[in-house]
Amino acid sequence: MRFKSDQKLLSLVAIVVSALLFAYAMKFEGFKGISTLLKNSFILDVNYSTNNLPDTSIVLVNIAFQEQDSMKRAIEILSEYRPKVIGIDISNFNEMSSCLILIS
Amino acid sequence: MSNFDFLDFVLPFEEHRTENLGQFHQSNITYGHVNFSGGYEIEKFDSYNKKQIPHFSIELLGFLDRPAYGKILDDPSESFIPNYRRNFSVLELELYEVLDKYFVESRVNAKVIIMGHLGYSILMDPSQKNCIDTHETPVGLMFGSEILATAFSTLNGNFIHRYRSLNILLVFLNTVLLFMIINKTLTWRPILYFLFIQVLILCIWMGYSYIAYIILTKFSYLIDYESLIISTLVLGELSCFYKLGLSANTHTSLSTKP
Numbered sequence: 302m303r304f305k306s307d308q309k310l311l312s313l314v315a316i317v318v319s320a321l322l323f324a325y326a327m328k329f330e331g332f333k334g335i336s337t338l339l340k341n342s343f344i345l346d347v348n349y350s351t352n353n354l355p356d357t358s359i360v361l362v363n364i365a366f367q368e369q370d371s372m373k374r375a376i377e378i379l380s381e382y383r384p385k386v387i388g389i390d391i392s393n394f395n396e397m398s399s400c401l402i403l404i405s
Numbered sequence: 406m407s408n409f410d411f412l413d414f415v416l417p418f419e420e421h422r423t424e425n426l427g428q429f430h431q432s433n434i435t436y437g438h439v440n441f442s443g444g445y446e447i448e449k450f451d452s453y454n455k456k457q458i459p460h461f462s463i464e465l466l467g468f469l470d471r472p473a474y475g476k477i478l479d480d481p482s483e484s485f486i487p488n489y490r491r492n493f494s495v496l497e498l499e500l501y502e503v504l505d506k507y508f509v510e511s512r513v514n515a516k517v518i519i520m521g522h523l524g525y526s527i528l529m530d531p532s533q534k535n536c537i538d539t540h541e542t543p544v545g546l547m548f549g550s551e552i553l554a555t556a557f558s559t560l561n562g563n564f565i566h567r568y569r570s571l572n573i574l575l576v577f578l579n580t581v582l583l584f585m586i587i588n589k590t591l592t593w594r595p596i597l598y599f600l601f602i603q604v605l606i607l608c609i610w611m612g613y614s615y616i617a618y619i620i621l622t623k624f625s626y627l628i629d630y631e632s633l634i635i636s637t638l639v640l641g642e643l644s645c646f647y648k649l650g651l652s653a654n655t656h657t658s659l660s661t662k663p
Binding site: 319339340341343344345346347348349350351352354356358359360361365371372375376379382383384386387388389390391 | 439445461465468469486488489490496497498499500503504506510512513514515516517518519520521522523524543544549550551553554557558561563565614617618621622627628629630631634635642
């Protein structure tokens with residue numbers, strides 16, 4: 302059983318048009334749900350939503366906008382209790398992204 | 406403070422920001438980049454002055470687990486997926502609690518400490534909460550330090566593995582399976598075949614979602630779900646067009662018979 306050439310062409314055009322329409326439709330706000338479902342991020346989101354247990358090996362210390370003298374004193378106090386490692390994120394003091402890491 | 410040990414990697418532009426740390430500044434300091442553009446991946450390296458700077462979490466891991474550190478650096482992938490969790494703030498200390506030693510020793514001893522901005526302290530303006538160093542993540546707005554903690558936690562035993570070569574194999578196996586099903590059902594009536602394929606695509610979509618979720622939660626492997634679904638959609642719909650053409654051809658042949 303063979304296709305006629307015009308049928309082949311019609312099928313090809315239909316496939317291409319469908320693919321383009323599908324890709325275009327995914328850009329609309331109303332189709333965001335479908336496009337999210339198609340992505341790996343959907344599975345990751347479901348995983349994150351069930352991942353509620355905290356990592357007890359990590360302690361966060363809020364340095365907020367304190368001066369660096371206070372921070373220095375805090376590092377000295379914390380190091381007395383022999384933590385594995387102290388990481389400092391001071392990127393909030395200006396736009397530059399950086400941090401320093403100390404180890405005890 | 407003699408028990409402190411520092412690595413020797415210092416960026417020039419950071420010196421003015423650490424000079425007030427006094428004796429810490431006298432030592433060598435290790436830096437890691439903390440850039441975060443949001444989304445589902447964290448870049449392992451960032452470049453500055455033609456130097457490749459590892460991420461903060463990677464450098465942090467380097468102090469604790471050298472083999473794991475080497476393994477991550479040797480890995481060819483440029484990014485990793487942070488394994489977000491929602492309750493990092495459970496283990497949070499305010500700076501005044503540290504300065505007043507108002508905490509139990511076991512909360513700090515042998516733990517990984519990350520110091521950073523986590524909102525205003527009680528002395529600061531409450532209106533500034535959640536507006537500085539916050540980033541959009543899949544679990545909502547998070548402070549930069551919380552994201553760093555998440556990244557470190559991911560590298561330190563909660564890693565999400567991803568094998569792209571395995572995905573190619575899965576797409577191939579999926580295609581073979583679909584071909585077998587299509588081959589068996591292609592002789593059905595067109596409308597029945599069309600409906601069957603749509604239901605099959607839906608079932609495969611849901612089935613793969615569930616399997617991918619189980620594999621991710623139980624074994625921490627991320628299957629490239631996206632390529633599997635797209636390949637199923639394309640193949641399924643192509644077969645429908647093929648069937649359409651096939652039936653049209655049969656119809657034309659029959660109608661032209663004398």
